[in-house]
Amino acid sequence: MRFADAVEALDRRTNYERTGRLTDPTIERIAALCEMLDNPQRIQPAIHVTGTNGKSTTALAITAILRAAGLSVGTYLSPHVDSIRERIRFDGEPVTEDDFVEGWRELAPFLDHFDGAGKQITWFEAATALAFLVFADKALDVAVLEVGMGGAWDATNVADARVAAITGIGGDHPQLGATTEAVAREKAGVVKAGAEVVAATQRPEAMAVLRARAAEVGATLATEPEDFELTRLDVAVGGQQVSLRIGGARYDDVFLPLHGRELARDAVLGAAAAKAFLGRAGLSEEVLADGLARLAVPGRVEVAARRPLVVLDGAHNPPAAEALAVAMRESFAWDRLRLVVSIMADKDAPGVLAPLLGLADEVVVTRNNSPRASDPEVLAAEVRARGLPVTIIPSVPDAVSAAITASEQSDAVLVSGSLYTVGDARPSLRSAPTG
Secondary structure, three states: HHHHHHHHHHHOOOOHHHHOOOOOOOOOOHHHHHHHOOOOOHHOOOOEEEEOOOHHHHHHHHHHHHHHHOOOOOEEEOOOOHHHHHEEOOOOEEOOHHHHHHHHHHHHHHHHHHHHHOOOOOOOHHHHHHHHHHHHHOOOOOOEEEEOOOOOHHHHHHHHOOOEEOOOOOOOOHHHHOHHHHHHHHHHOOOOOOEEEEEEEOOHHHHHHHHHHHHHHHHEEEEOOOOEEEEEEEEOOEEEEEEEEEEEEEEEEEOOOOHHHHHHHHHHHHHHHHHHHHHHHOOOOHHHHHHHHHHOOOOOOEEOOOOOOEEEEEOOOHHHHHHHHHHHHHHHOOOOOEEOOOOOOOOOHHHHHHHHOOOOOEEEEEEOOOOOEHHHHHHHHEEEEEEEEEEEEEEEHHHHHHHHOOOOOOEEEEEEEOOOHHHHHHHHHOOOOOO
């Protein structure tokens, strides 16, 4: 079997990420599947990451720091930007095609069994089980698991995590609930008995839910800014110079190769989770600095080119777009900015557009390759209503190429609205005449 054949077989399964239709949310199927697989998710301890925005950054920060501490780390992320292999990582690197295929060969007969019994395993459930099998075949010290959506019924929640990291909780997926409190209850479902929990600053109603869950299951809860915080941030060449505090330990003047305050706060949350996992071993200044210096987060304020500046960011909800706008203003300078944008039809397009249009001199509306992508005419109407010049170019690569070609070396091109948009942009960036 070739890698492409394994991916094609996986892609035949129901995939919420592509359809936007979520039915029958439960972990019963994945739990039964893992039981038949002899529970590979229990072979190594786990760290669970949930929240609304910043999960991947937090998970990758945890990974980078624990690797710097000498641990072997498996990381499961979602979604991916270029290749599904990015979702399953071993010591920071995407799983090899051979390991992916070997895992799929092991998994496929069990999927056939469930299909035959009328209990079809979904795309995300199958991908999660595949990650567990790949990790089980490695000599891992820890698995870092990013929730796909929610928490309580997410497929990753069959793992019994010793540490949980919770980024800021807000509205995004309506399936999780209509209120912040309802969404927080879903997210809090990853908190297991006796776990150590580190939580970013939350709305009061969300924090009340987290405190109640921790008390219910006997978990220890550390919160921002009471127990850890970003204490200083200065823009630096290639990123930021940050200082942070975790408990009584202070870490000063650490280089972080990311842009934007929110990404820095996500990295600090990851550092607090890594320190909680290390426990008595502690987290030295050297390990923290080494780990964070190696941190890379594709599609999050990612500088893809200079002259003109090209920045990729998958911001898909209003808080993420607002954070991106702040990061752009704080980190970069330009003469004119062209925004290339495609947003999912089930997202708050006006809310995403508002902060980004505040940066833009011109807008190129396009359609990414997801069937959930919004009609470009609808987005263009939103842009026109705000008085900005807008062009519609149907394909993302063509839209990005046109924006770059129209730009001077002192200009900027921002590609955003979805990680699907970011992923589609990469072919044009490999061939575009950027400096």
